[in-house]
Amino acid sequence: RKEVEQDPGPFNVPEGATVAFNCTYSNSASQSFFWYRQDCRKEPKLLMSVYSSGNEDGRFTAQLNRASQYISLLIRDSKLSDSATYLCVVNWESNYQLIWGAGTKLIIKP
């Protein structure tokens, strides 16, 4: 069964705080991992790909743990504009098909 699981939230976080999300996936053969963000009623937008060694892009850090089959996203110094739903996305047997988590809703409060 194709499963990508996320805590739906919402996470209510004060501006400036650090917040972390996890996501678990069921297919140990998955090779590509991504975090997308989706604003209400808009298209998903790529936030970052997740590499085996972990990667950082400004305030955002992504980690992959293959042994436990989870990926994480850390947001430091959160801003009001970070409020969105964060979608964990994993490829399946092939690279064509991406399987999506239901998303974690983040609300940053002033």
Add this chain to the structure above:
Amino acid sequence: EPEVTQTPSHQVTQMGQEVILRCVPISNHLYFYWYRQILGQKVEFLVSFYNNEISEKSEIFDDQFSVERPDGSNFTLKIRSTKLEDSAMYFCASSENLAGGNTQYFGPGTRLTVL
């Protein structure tokens, strides 16, 4: 910055009617995709398309659905006889290649409402 475009932004149709949703992928991209998202639910993969043929499709993509690249720029999704449960946001995406993990770029979506 190049982007995926979709038309129309909103389509309202009667149950049983055929609809065609249109997409213009990013021009140097070779792989094209359709996804749907029912309101409040997950994004769901429908189909991928490469080299003028379907490369993969999900269980959702049954005989009611078809895709086509009628010319060098458009990529269309046809739903032959719409049902109420086809009401959703339909996103088109494209990617340059499968190397580097297949980063897909999404269009703004077409909201399909079946009455």
